Amino acid sequence: MxxxxxxxxxxxxxxxxxxxxxxxxxxxxxxxxxxxxxxxxxxxxxxxxxxxxxxxxxxxxxxxxxxxxxxxxxxxxxxxxxxxxxxxxxxxxxxxxxxxxxxxxxxxxxxxxxxxxxxxxxxxxxxxxxxxxxxxxxxxxxxxxxxxxxxxxxxxxxxxxxxxxxxxxxxxxxxxxxxxxxxxxxxxxxxxxxxxxxxxxxxxxxxxxxxxxxxxxxxxxxxxxxxxxxxxxxxxxxxxGRPLAAAFPPKQYPEGGGRPMLDASGLSGRGFHDVSLQVSPGEIVALTGLVGSGRTEVVRALFGADRSTSGTVLLDGSPYLRRKPWRSVERGIALLPESRKLEGLFLSFSISDNVSLASLKKFSRGGFVRTGHERAAVSERLAEVDVRMRNAMDPVGLLSGGNQQKTMFAKSLLTQPRLLIIDEPTRGVDVGAKRQIYDLIVRVAQEGMAVLVVSSEMEEVIGIAHRVAVMRQGEIVGTLAGDDVTEHAIALLAFGSDDLMQHPQGRNNP
CATH class of the missing domain: 3.40.50.300 (P-loop containing nucleotide triphosphate hydrolases)
Incomplete structure (x- = not known):
């Protein structure tokens, strides 16, 4: 040749x-x-x-x-x-x-x-x-x-x-x-x-x-x-530029018992039906399945971005009715949406404004924003999640994908959530920033936050989740935990055993 x-x-x-x-x-x-x-x-x-x-x-x-x-x-x-x-x-x-x-x-x-x-x-x-x-x-x-x-x-x-x-x-x-x-x-x-x-x-x-x-x-x-x-x-x-350590941080399981932070039962809506799901403080639960299985629709309904037609949601044991995004933030729920450019960030706004936007009420007095307190809190969160930037007043659209994603984390953490919902946490993020995001997710869970992750990446699901709920055609068809969380087990549930034989690539990625 x-x-x-x-x-x-x-x-x-x-x-x-x-x-x-x-x-x-x-x-x-x-x-x-x-x-x-x-x-x-x-x-x-x-x-x-x-x-x-x-x-x-x-x-x-x-x-x-x-x-x-x-x-x-x-x-x-x-x-x-x-x-x-x-x-x-x-x-x-x-x-x-x-x-x-x-x-x-x-x-x-x-x-x-x-x-x-x-x-x-x-x-x-x-x-x-x-x-x-x-x-x-x-x-x-x-x-x-x-x-x-x-x-x-x-x-x-x-x-x-x-x-x-x-x-x-x-x-x-x-x-x-x-x-x-x-x-x-x-x-x-x-x-x-x-x-x-x-x-x-x-x-x-x-x-x-x-x-x-x-x-x-x-x-x-x-x-x-x-x-x-x-x-x-x-x-x-x-x-x-350095040897690659383990792709995921060590997995530490939370202590069992106690009341779930999120307890959804029989939840139905557009694209999903009869979904029951629990997430406890300190726990990372992954919701996975094929594209179009209803994963994103479920978390949007939990946050109040979309309506549900039936079912109940308890937040820390109390009923959560008439769910709306602003009310979810007040109740201690934060959502990082799947598309940071379309739904998560205002690309022409500054990095600082994007981070503080959902938390302005806590920095306001008499209708005026106390900018000193706001900027100090924003700087602390940006440093905490390690956003690489020249200046916090630069438009967030100038940042790389990984730094935009970390900016969304800073925005969510500033609201001090008790339940953090993350839809595709590392989509469009390079390998170095992925490990930083995984470390961040694990750390907030270890500090007692309940974390619900939607992910299409099999390795990610297995690497960070304590439990995995698998969806197919709008339903949760199985939940896996511990040693049962394997590629083959997830693929069997996501495709169905008959479909899996016809689509062997499903073994590698849901």
């Missing part, structure tokens, strides 16, 4: 934003017809490097060469003229137009002012046959799943003659089966001769599809080379 030739060479690339260095002295070679992965902790510079390659950001210094010829990109259009495009985390599609219109938007064949519809359909048919990617050409993009919208983005890139596609965290919002399908598409594109720059923090995924891997830390290249010599252990240690 011949070794793929160098295609794209980056030398001495640097990029800064507002005086903060995002990339320093980057040197990377990307071979034609390969999948080249960029990995690193949040804030390491991997997405920034992908955007420099695709012309979204212009480099401050350094050189970019394609097949030995120096090029410079001021805009994504410049990069596209050289066959380079990006499929970004935030998809840039027109939801009110059809798939075929989005794929060829701005490049449609015309006769005068009229689009040559027959030629357009023929071109689309050839494109899908050659790529192996099919999406109904006449479906409206806004009606598609995120996975199918990503396929549309890839088809649009191929329709424009792109030979190098940058994919920035392409599976971050996908369900497990959708992520597996996207992996197959990436491999098909590579086998057809395309070059893929793949930005991801899912290391197992990277090791499955990548030919080469570049590890970044603090905006610098730590090393770049064949994926075949790497393992999750070697990548993690290079990403965080």
């Amino acid at each position: 011949t070794t793929p030739a160098p295609f794209l060479n980056l030398t001495n690339i640097a990029k800064s934003f507002d005086g903060v260095h995002a990339l320093r002295d980057i040197a990377v070679t990307i071979r034609r017809g390969t999948v080249h992965a960029l990995v690193g902790e949040n804030g390491a510079g991997k997405s920034t490097l992908g955007k420099v390659i695709a012309g979204v950001h212009g480099e401050d210094q350094g050189t970019i060469e394609i097949d030995g010829v120096r090029v410079s990109f001021s805009t994504p259009r410049d990069a596209l003229r050289h066959g380079i495009t990006i499929v970004a985390q935030e998809l840039a599609l027109v939801p009110t137009r059809s798939v075929i219109e989005n794929v060829y938007l701005g490049t449609e064949p015309h006769i005068g002012p009229f689009v040559r519809t027959r030629a357009l359909r023929s071109r689309y048919a050839t494109l899908t046959e050659d790529s192996g990617i099919f999406v109904d050409p006449f479906a409206y993009v806004g009606d598609l799943s995120i996975a199918d919208q990503q396929k549309v983005e890839i088809l649009r890139a191929l329709a424009r003659g792109s030979s190098l596609i940058v994919m920035d965290e392409p599976t971050a919002r996908l369900a497990t089966h959708e992520a597996f399908a996207l992996r197959r598409i990436v491999k098909q594109l590579r086998d057809a001769g395309a070059t893929i720059v793949y930005v991801s923090h899912f290391l197992e995924e990277v090791l499955d599809i990548a030919d080469d891997i570049t590890v970044l830390r603090d905006g610098r290249v730590i090393r770049s080379g064949p994926a075949a010599v790497e393992s999750p252990q070697t990548l993690i240690e290079s990403m965080i």
Whole structure:
């Protein structure tokens, strides 16, 4: 087999934003017809490097060469003229137009002012046959799943003659089966001769599809080379710059007995029915199951963000009626929602304002906020959860995913909850920040807080939970504790024994 030739060479690339260095002295070679992965902790510079390659950001210094010829990109259009495009985390599609219109938007064949519809359909048919990617050409993009919208983005890139596609965290919002399908598409594109720059923090995924891997830390290249010599252990240690300790803190079980902090019985609502669940002080209970099994709907109903149609909820032995989010905060319940960007944080507000927003009443007197007390309390919480930032008055949207997640923890802890509900505690968080979040969850539980965690990550569920409640089709179908908490036992409950035989990947991830 011949070794793929160098295609794209980056030398001495640097990029800064507002005086903060995002990339320093980057040197990377990307071979034609390969999948080249960029990995690193949040804030390491991997997405920034992908955007420099695709012309979204212009480099401050350094050189970019394609097949030995120096090029410079001021805009994504410049990069596209050289066959380079990006499929970004935030998809840039027109939801009110059809798939075929989005794929060829701005490049449609015309006769005068009229689009040559027959030629357009023929071109689309050839494109899908050659790529192996099919999406109904006449479906409206806004009606598609995120996975199918990503396929549309890839088809649009191929329709424009792109030979190098940058994919920035392409599976971050996908369900497990959708992520597996996207992996197959990436491999098909590579086998057809395309070059893929793949930005991801899912290391197992990277090791499955990548030919080469570049590890970044603090905006610098730590090393770049064949994926075949790497393992999750070697990548993690290079990403965080130290040997990896145990992925999870030691599990200490709370003393039994006593009254549950949360006691839900026969709870039903949209997407779930007859759910009974208990969480005691000092206990971490995980609620898991397949995507769509009703996990998020249950915790939103407990918090009062959604209505329940029947059932009872006792909080520390007292009935909790007419549940509303503001009332839950007053009763000592805090919820970290699944989407920090859509529901957990105001991205344009400062870090400080985001943390104090749910607790302003405790800092107010006579209708005025005592800003000195507020800022002191906010600073204490931010330090407690180790948010890495320049200034607490910076917009929270400038923080990495891990630091945004820790900001939500600071916000919740400032309300002094007795019950902490966390929906997907480490989604979109790098491996270093994950351990910090696990340590934080374990610590607050050891201090006597009741913790209810919703998680799709099997290792996370097993690693931190004292008990695991598994949901399927809106019901809790079993609860596991102690040595019974295993991957196989969770998968059997999540899929059902018959379904599991048909979907063996369920053994690895619920």
